[in-house]
Amino acid sequence: MIKLHDIDHVALGVEDLDASAHSWQVEFGLAERERTPTESFLACNYEPYSLVLRRTNNPGAIHTAYNLDPEFSLADAEKHLKDHGVLYTRSENAVEFLDPEGNGVHLVPYRPRDGANAFPVTSRRTDSLRQAGPRRLGHVNYLTADLPTMVDFYTTVVGQEVTDYLGDDAGVFLRIGGDHHVNAFVNTGTPHFHHVAFDLIDFGQIRSSFDHLAQHGRWFPWGPVRHGIGGNLAGYVRLPEAECFVELYCDMEQIDRTHLPRTFPDDRRSSNVWGMLPPRSYFRFDKETVDAERESLRSIWD
Numbered sequence: 001m002i003k004l005h006d007i008d009h010v011a012l013g014v015e016d017l018d019a020s021a022h023s024w025q026v027e028f029g030l031a032e033r034e035r036t037p038t039e040s041f042l043a044c045n046y047e048p049y050s051l052v053l054r055r056t057n058n059p060g061a062i063h064t065a066y067n068l069d070p071e072f073s074l075a076d077a078e079k080h081l082k083d084h085g086v087l088y089t090r091s092e093n094a095v096e097f098l099d100p101e102g103n104g105v106h107l108v109p110y111r112p113r114d115g116a117n118a119f120p121v122t123s124r125r126t127d128s129l130r131q132a133g134p135r136r137l138g139h140v141n142y143l144t145a146d147l148p149t150m151v152d153f154y155t156t157v158v159g160q161e162v163t164d165y166l167g168d169d170a171g172v173f174l175r176i177g178g179d180h181h182v183n184a185f186v187n188t189g190t191p192h193f194h195h196v197a198f199d200l201i202d203f204g205q206i207r208s209s210f211d212h213l214a215q216h217g218r219w220f221p222w223g224p225v226r227h228g229i230g231g232n233l234a235g236y237v238r239l240p241e242a243e244c245f246v247e248l249y250c251d252m253e254q255i256d257r258t259h260l261p262r263t264f265p266d267d268r269r270s271s272n273v274w275g276m277l278p279p280r281s282y283f284r285f286d287k288e289t290v291d292a293e294r295e296s297l298r299s300i301w302d
């Protein structure tokens with residue numbers, strides 16, 4: 001059985017790499033660590049990078065990478081995938097494969113927390129990090145048409161654990177460590193990468209970030225909300241150029257080793273303790289929906 005340590009990075013494809021790299025630095029507060037003609041590597045904090053932007057004519061999510069537990073090597077990951085009959089490719093620093101719905105998954109080595117990396121970020125010195133960026137990459141979320149198959153794959157092949165269930169078949173939340181979820185699947189009948197989520201300090205930072213993003217023309221189809229399942233305060237920013245959302249959140253429920261998966265009712269409170277379910281546009285990524293949402297051309301209930 002493979003064991004993971006944490007989420008490492010997410011790779012998104014965008015048509016205009018310059019514009020997107022600029023946006024993630026100025027709007028979301030990430031720092032560009034490296035730039036090539038086709039890729040931008042961006043960090044929230046002292047990690048090498050948490051987000052990769054890749055120039056492509058086919059925008060959208062490319063892959064999510066997870067760090068292996070220090071006891072497992074890339075060779076162990078290869079053997080594990082072979083044992084499960086999963087086709088993969090091996091690059092210099094990753095084992096790469098697709099999940100059953102075609103989402104890219106990478107397994108990468110553990111990053112030792114030694115030297116300066118062993119210390120709290122607030123005790124360190126920097127001349128490159130921006131003010132008020134996210135604390136770290138936290139999780140991803142996918143829409144799925146085959147919830148049981150995806151959950152089976154991510155628990156037996158990728159190495160995640162079920163934290164909680166949403167109804168009998170509405171969604172499943174998965175974890176690696178203490179955070180309530182590092183990944184979640186929502187059963188909407190159509191597979192699509194839904195959001196990449198970044199951890200912020202508190203609700204004050206969410207407020208500052210939303211004010212800042214709004215000044216840059218961004219909008220928030222859902223939120224702020226308090227999720228019943230996961231407990232996090234969150235809001236969702238539309239990212240049309242990568243056909244997904246960015247969730248900014250804080251205060252996620254922390255899970256310990258005695259946790260047993262729970263089943264939350266598939267109702268409004270599990271989704272949003274404070275208020276409403278998301279608008280239908282929250283699950284759509286087509287141009288017509290995005291244009292209508294941008295200009296509020298129609299009721300959210302259309």
Ligand SMILES: [Fe+2]
Nearest residue numbers: 139141197247
């Ligand atoms: Fe999320």
